[in-house]
Amino acid sequence: MNLWKIAAIAALFGGSEAASASHTHRTCSVSTFQRFINANGTNATVQSATYIPKHGSFNPMNYTSASEYTTNLPESCAVQVNVASEGNSSYLVGVILPYEWNGRMLYGAGTQYGFATLSSNLGHVGIDTVGTWAIGRPESVVDWGYRAWHGTTVLGKLLINQWYGSPSEYNYFYGCSTGGRQSMKNLQMYPEDYDGIIAGAPAWWTTHQQLWNLKQTTYQAPADSAHTIPEKAFDLIAAEVIKQCDPQDGLVDSIISNPQGCNFNPTTLACNATSAADECLTSQQLSTLYKLHHDWVDTNQTFVYGHMWLGSEASWLLGNVGLGKNTTIEQQYWYPRDLMGLGDVFTWEDLDYETVQLADKLNPGNATADKFDISEFEKRGGKFLHYHGMSDSYVSPDASIYYYDQASSALKPQGIEMDDFYRLFLVPGMEHCLSTPDQMDAPWYFAGPDQAATINTGTYSTPGYRDARHDIVLAMMAWVENGTAPDDIIATKWKNDTSAEEVLRQRPICHYPYQAKYNGKGDQNDAASWSCELLY
Numbered sequence: 001m002n003l004w005k006i007a008a009i010a011a012l013f014g015g016s017e018a019a020s021a022s023h024t025h026r027t028c029s030v031s032t033f034q035r036f037i038n039a040n041g042t043n044a045t046v047q048s049a050t051y052i053p054k055h056g057s058f059n060p061m062n063y064t065s066a067s068e069y070t071t072n073l074p075e076s077c078a079v080q081v082n083v084a085s086e087g088n089s090s091y092l093v094g095v096i097l098p099y100e101w102n103g104r105m106l107y108g109a110g111t112q113y114g115f116a117t118l119s120s121n122l123g124h125v126g127i128d129t130v131g132t133w134a135i136g137r138p139e140s141v142v143d144w145g146y147r148a149w150h151g152t153t154v155l156g157k158l159l160i161n162q163w164y165g166s167p168s169e170y171n172y173f174y175g176c177s178t179g180g181r182q183s184m185k186n187l188q189m190y191p192e193d194y195d196g197i198i199a200g201a202p203a204w205w206t207t208h209q210q211l212w213n214l215k216q217t218t219y220q221a222p223a224d225s226a227h228t229i230p231e232k233a234f235d236l237i238a239a240e241v242i243k244q245c246d247p248q249d250g251l252v253d254s255i256i257s258n259p260q261g262c263n264f265n266p267t268t269l270a271c272n273a274t275s276a277a278d279e280c281l282t283s284q285q286l287s288t289l290y291k292l293h294h295d296w297v298d299t300n301q302t303f304v305y306g307h308m309w310l311g312s313e314a315s316w317l318l319g320n321v322g323l324g325k326n327t328t329i330e331q332q333y334w335y336p337r338d339l340m341g342l343g344d345v346f347t348w349e350d351l352d353y354e355t356v357q358l359a360d361k362l363n364p365g366n367a368t369a370d371k372f373d374i375s376e377f378e379k380r381g382g383k384f385l386h387y388h389g390m391s392d393s394y395v396s397p398d399a400s401i402y403y404y405d406q407a408s409s410a411l412k413p414q415g416i417e418m419d420d421f422y423r424l425f426l427v428p429g430m431e432h433c434l435s436t437p438d439q440m441d442a443p444w445y446f447a448g449p450d451q452a453a454t455i456n457t458g459t460y461s462t463p464g465y466r467d468a469r470h471d472i473v474l475a476m477m478a479w480v481e482n483g484t485a486p487d488d489i490i491a492t493k494w495k496n497d498t499s500a501e502e503v504l505r506q507r508p509i510c511h512y513p514y515q516a517k518y519n520g521k522g523d524q525n526d527a528a529s530w531s532c533e534l535l536y
């Protein structure tokens with residue numbers, strides 16, 4: 001799975017001017033929406049307005065992996081608008097307006113709940129490891145950095161107001177990975193935009209995040225060196241980590257629930273006279289493993305970025321650990337080369353602390369979401385749910401803890417209690433945004449952004465458990481609209497994650513710094529046998 005594709009969570013779509021629904025007084029047509037926009041004085045062009053019948057589907061606009069929610073839609077009108085931005089830049093906005101509306105807006109996929117939903121291409125076609133769209137187009141970089149989704153939000157509210165004849169009562173934003181960054185950036189810069197924000201595994205520290213992804217590959221590069229850990233050894237390492245760290249959390253259940261508390265001894269993997277060559281690590285490879293498991297600390301002992309946690313090894317193959325292969329290293333170049341403007345002469349061998357300092361200075365598009373004083377959002381009554389999988393190898397869970405702690409330091413002196421508006425959930429055994437290593441089978445599903453689409457594109461919420469304890473979107477709504485704060489979210493692991501019919505395990509995910517503890521009796525796979533306890 002690709003980090004950048006995940007950003008494109010929601011559906012954008014093409015289509016022709018189409019039939020109108022018989023039971024609405026407005027016509028789902030280009031001219032209807034162009035009229036709304038012209039009356040508002042917004043410089044935007046409606047490209048399409050498409051009537052979607054009940055159970056209808058449509059293909060999102062060239063987003064191969066963003067096929068979420070494109071099938072089994074409720075009867076809706078789907079609109080695509082091109083918005084003129086600064087200079088000669090522009091971005092596309094998608095709005096899906098269901099005829100049976102729940103009175104609310106959601107940035108992200110989820111029309112099946114009844115939300116009017118928003119999406120945007122952020123001003124360029126695909127960012128996947130290619131940054132050429134940014135070269136010589138500084139305004140497009142700003143659109144990508146923060147401007148496009150604020151503009152999308154303003155336009156979305158306008159169209160909703162005009163189409164339904166009343167404004168949305170509540171506005172929500174949910175996204176994972178770069179979508180998580182977007183939602184946090186929006187919260188920081190435009191605290192009035194949304195009432196509730198869900199950020200999963202947010203890649204919020206853009207400058208350090210992108211260079212860390214390259215840093216990971218440099219540990220392995222050049223390919224097939226003596227110090228390169230071969231891909232096929234990742235499972236071997238993963239198995240040894242589970243063997244040692246699973247019991248250390250107090251319960252042998254195949255899940256590493258407290259990776260930070262695990263005292264891992266890598267020397268059990270060391271080659272000796274009798275071990276087969278592909279079943280052990282040389283001392284050079286063990287040094288690489290050490291680097292991968294530790295923070296990036298640079299010149300003058302300066303902390304740059306947190307490390308991947310124990311229990312993430314099974315997904316290194318999918319991530320940036322790079323494998324030292326040309327292709328993978330190339331994929332990490334878009335940020336320093338195209339966004340920072342260092343050009344093709346920059347290679348992985350040039351990455352040093354000065355690159356980090358330059359990135360911090362440039363901060364292209366002001367994309368980094370590092371404003372920690374989010375008191376304005378708290379004051380306007382906003383709620384923030386933030387989560388991160390402990391087995392994530394794309395974005396370190398440390399980045400989420402770092403943000404939470406920094407925000408806490410900024411807000412506590414102002415008399416703001418974190419628990420009153422901002423809760424962080426660390427999910428044992430969950431990889432980047434979704435899924436779990438086969439060896440762990442950890443519960444990970446709670447209807448977070450991108451999760452339902454992994455079952456199939458017509459799924460939403462948590463099948464069989466469509467309630468605020470098992471579905472983070474409903475939990476957010478209950479918090480914003482009823483004041484019911486979630487102490488935990490129950491995560492689900494199905495026997496078969498594709499069919500999502502039979503539950504294998506359910507377990508509460510507790511809000512930081514609480515941790516789920518087995519009560520000592522009852523079925524370990526039943527959430528009722530667990531309680532949230534303070535870690536410290």
Ligand SMILES: *[C@@H]1O[C@H](CO)[C@@H](O)[C@H](O)[C@H]1NC(C)=O
Pocket residue numbers: 039040041154157158161
């Ligand atoms: C345009 O729409 C925005 C958002 O709904 C609204 O605040 C603004 O007043 C509108 N402007 C005009 C000229 O209608």
Ligand SMILES: *[C@@H]1O[C@H](CO)[C@@H](O)[C@H](O)[C@H]1NC(C)=O
Pocket residue numbers: 014061062
């Ligand atoms: C989608 O891709 C096709 C083929 O590359 C292209 O012709 C089309 O213009 C694209 N559509 C949009 C909306 O970008």
Ligand SMILES: *[C@@H]1O[C@H](CO)[C@@H](O)[C@H](O)[C@H]1NC(C)=O
Pocket residue numbers: 043083084085088090
């Ligand atoms: C609207 O945007 C287009 C480019 O997309 C530009 O050519 C035009 O001048 C703009 N019009 C106004 C009134 O700003």
Ligand SMILES: *[C@@H]1O[C@H](CO)[C@@H](O)[C@H](O)[C@H]1NC(C)=O
Pocket residue numbers: 087088089136139
């Ligand atoms: C418009 O875009 C082109 C590249 O497509 C770029 O060369 C030019 O500088 C841009 N103009 C402005 C005013 O941003």
Ligand SMILES: *[C@@H]1O[C@H](CO)[C@@H](O)[C@H](O)[C@H]1NC(C)=O
Pocket residue numbers: 221222223324325326329
């Ligand atoms: C990339 O590939 C070329 C030739 O295929 C090789 O010479 C070079 O060392 C490789 N670079 C890395 C970083 O693996």
Ligand SMILES: *[C@@H]1O[C@H](CO)[C@@H](O)[C@H](O)[C@H]1NC(C)=O
Pocket residue numbers: 268269270271272273274275276279280
């Ligand atoms: C040699 O290494 C293998 C793993 O490669 C391990 O199972 C074995 O216990 C080691 N033997 C000794 C004597 O350490």
Ligand SMILES: *[C@@H]1O[C@H](CO)[C@@H](O)[C@H](O)[C@H]1NC(C)=O
Pocket residue numbers: 299300353
């Ligand atoms: C590291 O510390 C030395 C001595 O205090 C200082 O001169 C130097 O500028 C520092 N380097 C960086 C990159 O901050």
Ligand SMILES: *[C@@H]1O[C@H](CO)[C@@H](O)[C@H](O)[C@H]1NC(C)=O
Pocket residue numbers: 185188189366368369370371
């Ligand atoms: C950059 O973003 C931060 C929030 O992350 C905001 O406080 C700041 O005003 C922004 N700066 C500019 C120049 O837009």
Ligand SMILES: *[C@@H]1O[C@H](CO)[C@@H](O)[C@H](O)[C@H]1NC(C)=O
Pocket residue numbers: 468474477478479481482
């Ligand atoms: C708020 O509470 C009422 C009464 O329990 C319930 O019917 C409603 O569904 C709740 N709303 C949300 C958004 O959770």
Ligand SMILES: *[C@@H]1O[C@H](CO)[C@@H](O)[C@H](O)[C@H]1NC(C)=O
Pocket residue numbers: 496497498499
């Ligand atoms: C899981 O469910 C899917 C969809 O129902 C099915 O195609 C697949 O065969 C199932 N896998 C297993 C291992 O049963």
Ligand SMILES: [Ca+2]
Pocket residue numbers: 245246247248249250251252253254255256257
């Ligand atoms: Ca365990």
